[in-house]
Amino acid sequence: MSKDFIVAIELGSSMIRGIAGHKNNDGSINVLAYAAEDSTQCIRKGAVYNVDKTVQAINSVVSRMETTLGTRIGRVYVGIGGQSVHSVRNSKERTFPLETRISDEIVDSLLDDNAATIYPEMQLLYPTTQEFKVDNQYQVDPVGIQCHRIEGNFLNILCRKSNYRSLNSCFERAGLQIAEMYLAPVALANSVLSDTEKRTGCALIDFGAGTTTVVVYYKSILRHLSVVPLGGENITHDLESFPMEREEAERLKLKYGSAFTDNDHIDSELSYPINSTRSIESPRFIEIVEARTQEIVNNAINQIPVDFSDKLISGIVITGGGSNMRNLQRAIENANPNYKIRVANFVKQAIKSNKTEINEHNGTLNTLIGLLAKGDMNCAGDPIPDTLFGSDGKPTVEVTAPPPTTDTDQDDGKVQPVDSSPEQAKEPHTNEGENSGKPPRKGQENSTGSKIRRGLSKFWRHLMEEEEN
Numbered sequence: 001m002s003k004d005f006i007v008a009i010e011l012g013s014s015m016i017r018g019i020a021g022h023k024n025n026d027g028s029i030n031v032l033a034y035a036a037e038d039s040t041q042c043i044r045k046g047a048v049y050n051v052d053k054t055v056q057a058i059n060s061v062v063s064r065m066e067t068t069l070g071t072r073i074g075r076v077y078v079g080i081g082g083q084s085v086h087s088v089r090n091s092k093e094r095t096f097p098l099e100t101r102i103s104d105e106i107v108d109s110l111l112d113d114n115a116a117t118i119y120p121e122m123q124l125l126y127p128t129t130q131e132f133k134v135d136n137q138y139q140v141d142p143v144g145i146q147c148h149r150i151e152g153n154f155l156n157i158l159c160r161k162s163n164y165r166s167l168n169s170c171f172e173r174a175g176l177q178i179a180e181m182y183l184a185p186v187a188l189a190n191s192v193l194s195d196t197e198k199r200t201g202c203a204l205i206d207f208g209a210g211t212t213t214v215v216v217y218y219k220s221i222l223r224h225l226s227v228v229p230l231g232g233e234n235i236t237h238d239l240e241s242f243p244m245e246r247e248e249a250e251r252l253k254l255k256y257g258s259a260f261t262d263n264d265h266i267d268s269e270l271s272y273p274i275n276s277t278r279s280i281e282s283p284r285f286i287e288i289v290e291a292r293t294q295e296i297v298n299n300a301i302n303q304i305p306v307d308f309s310d311k312l313i314s315g316i317v318i319t320g321g322g323s324n325m326r327n328l329q330r331a332i333e334n335a336n337p338n339y340k341i342r343v344a345n346f347v348k349q350a351i352k353s354n355k356t357e358i359n360e361h362n363g364t365l366n367t368l369i370g371l372l373a374k375g376d377m378n379c380a381g382d383p384i385p386d387t388l389f390g391s392d393g394k395p396t397v398e399v400t401a402p403p404p405t406t407d408t409d410q411d412d413g414k415v416q417p418v419d420s421s422p423e424q425a426k427e428p429h430t431n432e433g434e435n436s437g438k439p440p441r442k443g444q445e446n447s448t449g450s451k452i453r454r455g456l457s458k459f460w461r462h463l464m465e466e467e468e469n
Helices: 051-069 104-115 161-173 184-192 195-200 232-240 246-256 282-302 328-335 366-374 448-468
Strands: 006-011 015-023 029-038 071-073 075-080 086-101 122-134 137-139 146-160 177-183 202-207 212-218 221-228 271-273 279-281 316-319 341-343 380-383
Touching: 006 051, 006 366, 015 051, 015 366, 029 051, 029 366, 051 071, 051 161, 075 161, 075 184, 075 366, 086 104, 104 122, 104 146, 122 161, 122 221, 146 161, 146 221, 161 177, 177 184, 177 366, 184 202, 184 212, 184 221, 184 316, 184 366, 195 202, 202 282, 212 282, 221 282, 232 246, 232 282, 246 271, 246 282, 271 282, 279 282, 282 328, 316 328, 328 341
Parallel strands: 006 075, 075 177, 202 316, 316 341
Antiparallel strands: 006 015, 015 029, 071 380, 086 146, 086 221, 122 137, 122 146, 202 212, 212 221, 271 279
């Protein structure tokens, strides 16, 4: 078994899943281990609500993968999502008494001021730049342009601080180092959406067990992210009220559930067996399932911002376990016939595996594999000894600097947490000295704004080269 592998863990509303894989030189990924544990007692709406049980589930998943790998797991890549994760638009501006050339320092100051924005009780995970308005013209790279006013437009991804702390606490208590934390919806988008879909505009809808996540891209930039607190579990709960046991409701939903049924195909004489003694009439079952499904679909489509709803040339891409429900595409078309629809059953990366769960290609593992694809650091720890003695069982990892990245996509989803508490807020920048020709302050070239600006510049150069070709 390879001693050079990457490990990713996804905390979902129905399952906590882990995967280990090795990246090949041709870009493909060999899946080496996979494990999953039920999370219905510890994860609610994509967020941790029982830390102890979550730690137990993580330890179980890791232990099973370690047994398969024959090696301890020292660190993991983690996705963050759930009900509280959402995007907020923000803008920062500068005005100048005289016409001023926009410099790197001015752009950096806008980026830094955005990162210092205070959101009470919320954690700023991921600030991303939309565009700059230079006087009355929109620009993607304003450096070098003469103007009297510049405005930076940003999209900030937030989550509740309590959810962020709980997630980190779970892995700390499990004895696992977090290699990197990524926004799960963005990692998913990067693995199932094509460059064309991102550029021409599309909405990715991930139908999960506890939540439905909506991500909107336009001109290759993340434009919106929101999470609807409804998912497949709500359909199951509705069926339970008939009444029936949860397991029975879930079985009926998976076997007979349909997002849309034509009236001509509804048989009032037909019944579906709940158990050996009870059944539910087909019309009643269809009514329950369709009503909740339609609510989920309508809420998801309503999350698409109005200013982008008519610009999404690539339409809607659906994925996730809930996307397997029969006639879901028809239900979406009924809700909004203006969008073309594509189902993303699997990721676009080449995945090699002999495991049934991986090869089912049903959309359930797309986020997990998307997180795995983001990894670039070896997650292997010590080998597991063959004897009962000689090891304290504690994983150790040789910490090395990550290799330099050549990724030009600014929307990589890597969480860049910023403490937005009032005591940590930065003083607002002033215009003094911005056009004086003074060298940048010591360390300014490594500021948050500078790093984001450099990534943004690379991204747009890459995009322009693609369009020219």
